Amino acid sequence: MPKVLGVGTAVVLGLGLGVPPAFAGPAAEPDPVPGLVAGRDTAAPQLVTGLSEPAVGADPAGAALAHLAAHPDRYRVDPAQLAELGTERASDGRRTVRFEQRYGGVPVLGGQYLVHLTGDGAGQRVESVGGKYFTGLSAPTAATVPDAVLRELALTSIDDPGARAGATAEDRGLVILPGHTGRLARHFTVRGAGPDAAGRPAREVYVDATAGVIALAHDARSPYPAGGAAARAESAPGAPATSPEAATGTAPDVLGRSAKVNIVRLPDGSYRLVDVTRSASITTYDAAARDEFDFNGGIPAGVLPPVSPTPDFPAGTGTSGATDAHLNAGAVYDFYRDRLGREGLDGKGGAITSVVNLTSGGKPMVNAYWDGSKMLYGAASDKRHPFSVALDVAGHEMTHGVIGNTANLVYLGQSGAMNEALADYFGNAIEVTTRGTAMNDPRAALLGESLCLTGTPEACADRRMDDHRTTVDDYLGVSPSLDSGGVHLNSTIFSGALWDIRRTLDPLTADRLVYRALAEYLTPVDDFVDGRNAVLAAGRALGLSRTQLRTVANAFDAHGIRAGWQQRIGLDSRVLLRDASTVSIAPAAAKGRWVAATAEKGGKGFLSVFTGAVTGGGTPTRISPADGRSHGWPATDGTSAAWASMGTDAQGSWGMEVFARPLNGGELRSVHRGANQYISEVQVSGGTVAFRVNDFGSGRTWIQLHRDGAPAVELPVADDHDVTALSLKDGLLGWSEDWTTGETRSSAATVYSVAEGKVVARYPAAGGASVSSTVLAGGRVLWVETPADRTGRSSIRSGALDGSGVTELLPGDSTYAKLRPTITASDRAVTFGYRDGDRPAGGWSNAALSKIWQIPITGGTPQRVSCNRGGQYLPAADQGTRVVWLDGSAGRTDLVVRDRPAGSC
Known part of the structure; x- marks a missing residue:
């Protein structure tokens, strides 16, 4: 493999690129542009710069493919897997050919490789190459599930x-x-x-x-395919049937001020809010307070652009937000055309469509968004102007259309945060450029500050670009269930670096730099460091000086965006399994061993069950078979593990199977196989395995027990009863049970004796409260009880195994009970966490993310298990106070462990 050079190194080693030798003398300032960036989990490099090699071929795509084919050892890509997506031509004649990777004809998510060309004809040369190309794929390419x-x-x-x-x-x-x-x-x-x-x-x-x-x-960021705006808008109901005549008129804005607008005059003499003076026609529709869901996919019949019998439009055009939307769409178009050389959002002069005055669920839609083909703006409310009023908001949302037609950054995690960051950057740049606001103006960094009817711009702004957030200090490590992995929560870390570049460099140079990185270097699943490298590589292509490139690098450094930033966060836990591929399947632990589900190399991408020691060290061991099925939902008693498998069998039938196996890798045992069944809540203790079965064919649900190889025992679940949270230990099976009698809802923590074959304890919740998260530990049954109205606070309770009494371990009026805990327990301690919920009043912060806490099994004051900053999910108790959990602090999901609580943080 070629040597990977750091960001401060210019020379490319191992690629035979003919780099001249260094001359003696004082050491020059290192080049901030990386010469080579190796790809992660792939043999193909992420970025190769500093090239100047002939590109043979009449067309750019053919020349690019020929270049890749001519250097197989350098790029490690198979040109047969590359399909051309398009060629981006810069104003200086430079071309970027963007290819999509297709394995067996199937697109690979985020798989894009780019070749950058300069010159024409015989003088055409390759300047740089890079992107994401995934080697070693061996996944099937034909679906087997219907x-x-x-x-x-x-x-x-x-x-x-x-x-x-x-x-x-x-x-x-x-x-x-x-x-x-x-x-x-x-x-x-x-x-x-x-x-x-x-x-x-x-x-x-x-x-x-x-x-x-x-x-x-x-x-989803864009629910509809990008690039379809022209076809939808031109054929939308209410569009002119014949070619209209361009005209100018006036229309009041939302504040009643008269503004000059480009409009059309129809053959009947009426005028509409349609601008045909640009290569991309701009049409603005008034939804007249219809619901946003009526506009899924197109413009409903009867929805028209504002119409006027004269060129001077009435007051309603302003109060609806139509005038501002129309003017702002033109301003966005002009910025991209005049400043960056881009013709419209799709780069091809496609029509731009806006819809204003939308509602959602009977109320003003408090939002604005690009849906993949058009702009949708919320109506005015008692607190806000129509969302179309803010030029930076319009620029932000329409930039999502530009992103969808270029890098198409996936709306998840760091790539999604860069999607939002780039939209923030250009939305802000469009507004300050159009308004003539200086970059040193105290309000230049604000976004959405003009929307509020009352309050200061600073208080009204949704975000500000100069919040000085960094990866190491401020990155919010959250699961995909919250803000798609933090796409808004982490965006200003990256956009802040871009804004600093714009503030430090000439703004026009910065805009062209960031745009070139977006259009010519970024690919769909890039992360923050990839984004840094893309901007620096674009800077070299633009001809920025060494000093300017160092300024760019310094801006990223100031925001902690540099290789290895995750290792500088500082964690108080030990990593047992790095970069787990799922955050929705809980791990399990017992007697110093853990089990967890993730994908692995050689596992053909399917989930597999792994095990290891909670002390760490060594390589996790896969104990599930590599049989082309997904294996997950594991449980362990510290000696053996049981889990569920899902997939298609040799006969082509889809179903689930339960396996059990000793943790030391002994004999694999198939406990149960069921076609057309859903199996959940797998538990294991000694030679007994228990799980819940839902049979799709019969509609029946039951709990099934397998004990030391004896015939299976079915515990039927009564009609209208729901059984969850199974817990198996020392011959006892616990569960949470819910049922309805008439209009009365009941819930109880239940304990069943496997040996006696009967329920030995039941603890009904009072007043319609619900029971959840039942656990057997410390010779008792523990559960969470939540009030019926779900507005109160949950309590943690424990009961004797003979049903004789209840102890409250964490009262419902406790400060910590507001966390709506789910619990896991050892014989010494109860550990609880809370789900990502509604946005906190003070906004999201690392302190507000999911954390885990612990109390003695007899009750007491909760202590933080870990002071890790990010989200902490799905804890599993081991022995004593030791806990393993899934942790998002490092910007990925790791399985981690702590032996004892950290206390207060």
Whole structure:
């Protein structure tokens, strides 16, 4: 493998690029542009700069492919797997050919490789190459789970039953999810329906097409395919049937001030708010307070652009926000065309469509967004102007359209945060440039400051670019369930660096620099460090001086965006399993051993069950078979493990299977196999395995016990009863049980004796409260009790195993009970955490993320288990006070452990 050079090194070693030898004399300041960046988990380099090699071929794509094919040892890519997505031509004639990686004809998520060309004809040369190309893929390319089953599984990603009824799942086709050897998934865009879905974004859901499990899900940035604006807008109801005549007129803005607007005059003599003076026509529609969901996919019949019998439009054009939307769309177009040489959001002069005056669930839509084909703006409320008023908001949202047609950064984690950061940067740049605001103006860094009807701009602003956040101090390590992994929460770390570049360099140079990085270097799943390298490489292509490039590098350094920043965060836990591929499947621990589910190299991208010692050290061992199925949902008693497997068997039937195996790698035992069944809540203790079965064919649900090889025992679950949170220990099985009698809801913690074959203890909750998270530990049964109205605070309780008495370990009026705990316990301590919930009143911070706490099993004052900054999820108690959990502090998901509480942090 070629040697990877640091960011401060210019020379490329091991690639035979003909770099001249160094001359004697004083050491020159190191070049901040990386010469070579090796790809992670791939043999293909992420970035190679400093090239000047002939590119043979009449067209850019052919020349680029020929260059890659001519240097197989340098790039390690198979040109046969590359399909041209398009060629970006810069104003200086430089061209960037963007290829999509397709494995077996199936697109690879985020797999894009780019070749940068200069010159023309015989003088055409390759200047740099890079992107994401995933080597070593061996995933299947044909789905084995029926499409209908995959669609139903995708719909389960909507956790609100009210929004799930009538929900839709639009099939986006098959895709290979990268990582290790790849994972075949079918991609759906899932949208809720009904009032419960109001204000909720669509979800991008990837369902494993051979195992039948959700592999990845996150909120959608653009629910509709980018690049379709022209076709939709031009054929939308209400569009002129004949070529209109360009005209100018006046229209009041939201404050009643008269503004000059570009409009059209129709053959009947009326005028509409349509601008045809630019190569990209601009049309603005008034939704007249219709709901945003009416505009999924297009413009409904009867929705028209504002119309006037004269060129002077009435007051309603302003109060609806239409005038501001129309003017702001023109300003955004002009910025990209005049300053950056881009023709429209799609780069091809495609139409720009805006819809104003939208509601959501019967109330003003407190939002604005680009839906992939058009702009949607919320109506005015008692606190805010229409969202179309703010030019930086309009610029931000329409820049998402530019991003979708260039780097198409995936809206998840760091790539999603860069998506938001770039939209922030250009939204802000468009406004300060158009308004003539100096970069040293105290309000130049504000975003959305003009929307509020009352209060100062500083108080009204949604974000500010100069908040000085850094990766090491401020990165919020959250799960995909919160803000798609922190796409807004972490965006100003990256946008702050870009803003500092704009403040330090000439603004025009900075805008061209950032735009070139977006259009020509970034690829869909890049992270912050990749973004840094993209900007620096773009700077070299633009001809920035060494001093200017060092200024750019210093801005990223100031925000902690440099290779290895995760290692500088400082954790008080030990890592047992790095970069786990799921945050939704809980680990388990007992007697100094842990089990967890993740994908691994050689596992063909499927989930596998791994085990290791909680003391760390050594390599985690896979104990599940490599059989082309997903294995997860593990449990352990410290000696053996049991888990569920999901996928298609040799006969082509989809179903689930329960396995058990000693942790030392002894004989693998199939405990249960069921076609058309869903198995959950797997538990193991000694030779006994218990789990919950839901049979799709019969509609029956039961708990199944397998004891030391004896025939299976079914514990039927009564009609209208729901059993969850199974816990198996020392011959006892505990669970949480919910049922409804008439209109009365009941819930109880229940203990069943395996040997006696009967329930030996039941603790009903009072007043309609619900019981959850049942655990057997310390010779007692423990559970969480939550009030019926769910507005109160949960308590943690414990009961004797004979049903004789209850002890409250964490009272419902405790300060900590507001955390809505779920619990795990050893014989000495109870550990509890809380779910990501609604946005805290003071805004999200690392302190407000999911944390885990611990109390003695007899009750007491809670202590923080760990002072790690990021989200802490799904804790599993081992022995004494030792706990393992999934931790997001390092910007990824690691399985970590602590032996004792950290106390106060």
